[in-house]
Amino acid sequence: MRKDQRESRMREIEAEAYALFAQAGFENTSMLAVAKRAKASNETMYRWYGYKNGLFASMVAANARVVRDRLQExxxxxxxxxxxxxxxxxxxxxxxxxxxxxxLNRAAASDSTGALGQLLALRGREDVLPLIDAVLQDAVREGQLHPPDDGPLPALFMHLLLGDQQIRRVIGTMPAPTKAEIAAQATLAISRLRALCV
Incomplete structure (x- = not known):
């Protein structure tokens, strides 16, 4: 199977895994259930992902790839x-x-071992944040921003952009925002970053 075909098939399998996670939660979803729903063999599942944590890690990495691709573009x-x-x-x-x-965050939050949280950080935050940091440092070098006196610039940017919205989504106290709300929040975050880092 060609690499692009395999990637496409993995995204199909992972879409079915998300559907099962939404119904039963990560803990109650087996690799066999994902394989059956995705019409994939057990051999394929274990060859591509290993165990369920490998599937989780691949799903996190695929999410992060969207941001990396846009940064590169x-x-x-x-x-x-x-x-x-x-x-x-x-x-x-x-x-x-x-x-x-x-x-994915709900699964990590309910995992008492902390293993899923580590995977979420490694394949998500620690993959994307250095790229954001590089852009911010370029802005500093070009004189568009000045680093804050108290704390790192990437942390400030993420606070302005995200705040507590993700945890509110995880605990069910905030609905999914619309595209217009996301665009408005992103614009506001950049505006506040400029104001704080002049």
């Missing part, structure tokens, strides 16, 4: 760093507040 356009950030911010926010991200 903006960087290739050779626009100023804050323009890159403006283009990526709504994509990042939409991903972090998506139903898929919320299902």
């Amino acid at each position: 903006a960087a290739n356009a050779e626009v100023p760093p804050l323009e890159i950030l403006s283009r990526v911010a709504p994509v990042l926010l939409e991903m972090l507040l998506s139903e898929r991200a919320i299902l």
Whole structure:
């Protein structure tokens, strides 16, 4: 199977896994159930993912890839760093507040071993945040921003962009935002970042 075919098939399998997680939760979803729903063999499931945590890690990485791809696309356009950030911010926010991200975060929050949380950090935050940091540092070098006196710039940006919205989504006290709300929040975050880091 060609790499692109395998990637496409993995996304199909993972879409079925998300559907099962939504119905029964991560803990109550078996690899066999995912295989049956996705019409995949057990051999394929274990060869591609290993065990269920491998499936979880692949799902997190696929979410992060959306943001990485948009960052690369903006960087290739050779626009100023804050323009890159403006283009990526709504994509990042939409991903972090998506139903898929919320299902993954709920699974990690309910895992008493902490293993899923570690995978979520490693394949998500620790994969994407350094790329955001690089854009912010470019903005500093070009004089578009000045680093804050108290704390790292990426942490400030993420606070302005996301705040407590993801945890509110995870615990069910906030509905999924609309695209217009996401765009407005991303614009506000960039505006506040400029105001705080002049």
